[in-house]
Amino acid sequence: MTATDKMAAWMNLPSLDATLLMRPQARMAEALLRQNIEILGFVKDRMERDRALLAELSTLRDPAAALNLWSEFWQHALSDYTAETTKLAKSVGEIAEQAMRNAGEETAALAKVATGKVG
Numbered sequence: 780m781t782a783t784d785k786m787a788a789w790m791n792l793p794s795l796d797a798t799l800l801m802r803p804q805a806r807m808a809e810a811l812l813r814q815n816i817e818i819l820g821f822v823k824d825r826m827e828r829d830r831a832l833l834a835e836l837s838t839l840r841d842p843a844a845a846l847n848l849w850s851e852f853w854q855h856a857l858s859d860y861t862a863e864t865t866k867l868a869k870s871v872g873e874i875a876e877q878a879m880r881n882a883g884e885e886t887a888a889l890a891k892v893a894t895g896k897v898g
Contacts, residue, residue, distance in 0.1 A: 806881065
């Protein structure tokens, strides 16, 4: 008998497999971390484009060429932000679905403990 089992017996509670509660939490954390990595990658790419724009603007002598470059930059930025927003909206939906599944799994695990049907 493990220490956990002894404690559960002493408290007159059935022993609970902790993975029943931890697996859903780990999946949720994984999804959130993937989303954060995606956002940070996007920010990194945008900052590199900002830096490249400034470097290129500093070499242009013709104001019209600079204006064209600036205009193209903002068109691409708008396109990038639109694409990233679409990705993030999809990701948020998936995370919400995962949260609902996790809540169901955790509720089922706790119900097993409450009814003493752990096994």
